[in-house]
Each structure stands twice: as C-alpha cells, then as structure tokens.
Amino acid sequence: MSPDLSILILDENRIRAAIIETGLREAGHTRVSIVSDMNGIVRRIAETAPDVIVIDLENPNRDQLEHVLQMSRVVERPIAMFVDRSDTEMMASAIEAGVSAYVVDGLRQDRVKPILDMAIARFNAYSRLKSELEDTRRALEDRKVIDRAKAILIRTRGLTEDEAHHLLRRTAMQQSARMGDVARALVASAELLLGEKSTGDEP
Amino acid sequence: MISALKPLRLGFIPLMDAAIPIVAARKGFAAAHGIDLRLVRETSWANIRDRLAIGHLDAAHLLAPMPVAAALGLAPLDTPLIAPMALGAGGNAITFSADLTNALREAGIVRFPAEPSALGRALRAVIEARVAARKERLIFGVVHPYSAHNYELRYWLAASGIDPDCDIEIAILPPPFMPDALASRKIDGFCVGEPWNSVACRHSGGAIVLTKSAIWRASPEKVLALREDWPDERPGDLAALLQAMLDAAFWCEDAANRTELVQMLSASDMLDQPPEVLLPSLDGTLDGPGRFLTYATGMANFPWKSDAEWFLGQMRRWGQIGPGQGDPAGVRAAFRPDLLREALLARGVSAPLADDRPAAAEGGAGLIVPGTLGDVRLPRFGFFDAGC
Incomplete structure (x- = not known):
C-alpha cells in the first residue's frame, strides 16, 4: 500500500x-x-x-x-x-x-x-x-445526589451515614435501579413532602 | 402488552409527507396492528437509503426515485428495495427569492402560485435579460439528484425552453436548509416538499411561485420503502405495517383531524415548526383543497409501476444513466402495486386492476377504471403541457 x-x-x-x-x-x-x-x-x-x-x-x-x-x-x-x-x-x-x-x-x-x-x-x-466523559459527569452528579439523600435519611430517620448508605443500596438492588436514581427519587420526594431544599449540608 | 408488540424502525425526513408514518406511530395505529413503530428522524436521504439497505432501519419514508435508483445499481449498496405503498401524492412546490419574484412580476406574472406555462415564459425572459446583462446563472436547489423535485423542476424548465443544465444551475441541499440558503442568497429558488416553502416565505420574503400539482397532477413523491425480501421473509409484518399505514393515511386525509395532525407534526422531535406554516399544504391555500397534497384519496397510496418507469426515463433524459442503460422490467419490479391492492382488498377497498397509470383524462374531472371490488374513480392526472 x-x-x-x-x-x-x-x-x-x-x-x-x-x-x-x-x-x-x-x-x-x-x-x-x-x-x-x-x-x-x-x-x-x-x-x-x-x-x-x-x-x-x-x-x-x-x-x-x-x-x-x-x-x-x-x-x-x-x-x-x-x-x-x-x-x-x-x-x-x-x-x-x-x-x-x-x-x-x-x-x-x-x-x-x-x-x-x-x-x-x-x-x-x-x-x-x-x-466516557458522559459517564464521568453522571458519576459525579450521582455522588452529589447520593450525599444529599443520605443527609436526608440521617436527619429524618436518625440513621448513621453507613446505615443510610446501606439502605439506599439495598433499595436500589431491590428495585434493580441505579443508586443514583433511587437517591434522586428520594430527594425529589423529600422536596415535595418536607419542603426540603437540601443542599447536602448538615443543618 | 408492550412486550407483545413487534419493534420496527422507520426512518423519516421532517416533511409534510412524513405524516403517514408519524401518525401510524403516534396515533396508535401501528400498535393496534401489533407493531411498535419507532420513528428515527434522519438528516439526509443518503443516510436513510444506506441505513435501510444495511438493516439499521426496517422501513423508510423515501424519495420515490430511490428504489428505482437502487434497482439500477446507482446506490452504494446493492440491496434491492421495494415500494409497496406511496405516502401520498403531490406536496412539493417551487419557491423563488424576493428578487427573482419581483423580476417575474415585472415580466407580467401578477399572481403566485402561477400557471406553469406563463411562469415558464416569464422566467425565460428573466434569464435572457440576465444573460444580456452578463449576470451570473440562477441557482435552484433540489434535495437529491434522484428526487421527484429534481425531475419536476427540470421537466417544467425544459418544457419552458430553459435548459436546466446550461441556462441555470441546480444545487443539492437538505430540505431544512433551503429557507436559510434562500434568505442568504446562496440560491435563487428551490423545489422542495412542504413545509419548507412556507417556512422560507415567512422568513425570506420569497414566494411560492409554482406547485408540483400544477406541473403534474396527483404525481408520485415519497414511498414507503422496504428491503426486497420483506414479502417473502416477513409477510405477517408486511400486512400489519401496510394496514397501520393505510389507517394513518385515511386518518390524515380526514379534514376533521387536520388540527390534531398539524399539532402532532409540529412537535419538536417531528417537523419542529409552528402549526401555521404546516397548514397551507393542507387547507387549500397552495392549490385548491385536496389537490396540493393528498394522503389517501384518488388512490394516492397506489405505487403505479408506470411511475417507476417515468423516473427511469427522466434519469436517462438528464444523463444520470447512459442511453442504453437501465432495464425497464427491473425498475418496474421495485414498485409493488400488487401488495397495496391486496392490503386494500383486506379492508374492502377497491383498487385498480391495472399496474400503470391510465393515460391522462383530457379536461375531465377524472377517470373511472376497473378495480378489484368494482370501479375505481381516479383524479385527473397529467402534465401541464399534456406531455408525458
């Protein structure tokens, strides 16, 4: 050639x-x-x-x-x-x-x-x-929303961070959903039910 | 229920004559016949053709001359295609820029869309004046070399004494690009399907000067294209798809559904244009009601074999194939009125027994031809200059 x-x-x-x-x-x-x-x-x-x-x-x-x-x-x-x-x-x-x-x-x-x-x-x-870029971006977003969900669980149910993490993971497995999606749903519900505008920071 | 539906992917270009597959998918006609019709909006005819040939798409909204070109080996892939159904008749128009429209007004055309012969004479006078003034050749856009747009524009120009290869220049542009190209004076006019004429008029000050229906009444435009092996390999899918498409065609034709149709087509993932630019092709603004674009009436879905042969003749006329090249039997085989006839019969609708369009009815309102379940009334056919 x-x-x-x-x-x-x-x-x-x-x-x-x-x-x-x-x-x-x-x-x-x-x-x-x-x-x-x-x-x-x-x-x-x-x-x-x-x-x-x-x-x-x-x-x-x-x-x-x-x-x-x-x-x-x-x-x-x-x-x-x-x-x-x-x-x-x-x-x-x-x-x-x-x-x-x-x-x-x-x-x-x-x-x-x-x-x-x-x-x-x-x-x-x-x-x-x-x-790959999109995956990285999504992983970053997931991590943020998971942190917020955990914060809500810690505050409203008195769980430790470890317990909150396990609860999210177990729920995700049961629903065969991604943990990020479960966290997103939880944050959205919390906003609706509790008027939460959680930023992931502890109050 | 969802899992029971058979997924089929259908490619389309955003145009008014994509309505039948869009309605079949969105109004549930496909689902009612067991098909999960997935619409794929494409950006070029070349893409649809290749994706259909390679099997990425199961079916396509395709330019009617493309299965003819495929039969002639003019496509990159040697996959024979068939057209078991036309997706309506008419639907194109010719739009000129504001400058050219004004020049035609000065040449005596008072009303647009105009009558083809008078407009042709006026355009010829404009072109002669431009030659005398040593101005550049006019450039007209069409969507693809193997398109009804290209052939009807050339047919009209040639019949008006204008040589489309010498006196003007023909450029190829995707339909959605036409309005911008006209507004930015890259082209002086174009022949394209609606809504792109109405969109251009709205933004560029140009005018729709001539309709396809004035050049050739009830003429072929887009077809439902499938790979040739469908009738043998997937007869059940074929029957279901044709019924869903016919349901959609009759629904589109019903004036009572016009508002809903226009809403559906204007969606951002469909034609993505405001309803008011979609209406002119349906409400009689462009060429009397039921004449500019028909989805079902007048056997608008019948893929006449003589149309395939007419395209072959145009390909030869304009040098796309050599004088001795192209077997009429081969291209006729690509159009399958037999399949549509059968589908219509299953609905109790009579369809013509003949495979070819009858000769134009001179001056009459239409023709009565023998059909599978009794006589069929056809609309007036024929070219503006009574040629063929």
Missing part, C-alpha cells in the same frame, strides 16, 4: 476530524485535508483532488456531496461507494461507527480498506471518549 493517496475529511465536528487526521498521518498519509464547512466544497475538492472522502454519516450534506461528486469534472468518474459493494461486513461496521466514505472509482480495495479501517476505529474512539 502506498500512502500517498489524497484524503479529504468532511466533518462539522472539528475535534473528531482532528482525531481522524492524526490517525491517518500517523499511518503515513501526508495528504490529508479537513473541511468542516460545505461552502466552497466544489473548489476544495478541485484543489485536493481526493481519492477518498470520509464523511460523518449524520452530516446533512451527504446528499449534496453525492451530487457534487456526480457532477464533478475534476475526477474522471467518481462514484460513491463503501469500499467494496460486496464487503457488507465492512459497510455495516462503517455505518455502525457513523462513518461513510466516498471512493474515486478505480481505486483498489486493498488501498482503501486501511483508510476506512482507520476512520472507523477513530470514529469509535471518539464515541468512546464522548461516552
């Missing part, structure tokens, strides 16, 4: 585009460009003469891109495809990851596959990053 293919990344999400670009550069591709705005896309395609265009599946401009590629006189006869029409598994994993690629006709599959593999891996890495 010669790494001198021209690759264009079309992604409105600049962070994700940068992640893909880094990956491709690390794999030895030097001709990688990023476009995050469809304005002037025809000119950019003319300038970069891409062999492969990687685009975010959720990008609403996919229809426009397909048209540009169809109309484009820059490349001989570009066709939109997912690497190889017969490679259903590859297409499925690409779509699963949220990436699609347009490949200029005549480019051999063995040259394109590593690029799409890379894009898929990077798309997945980005999704993981995002969900």
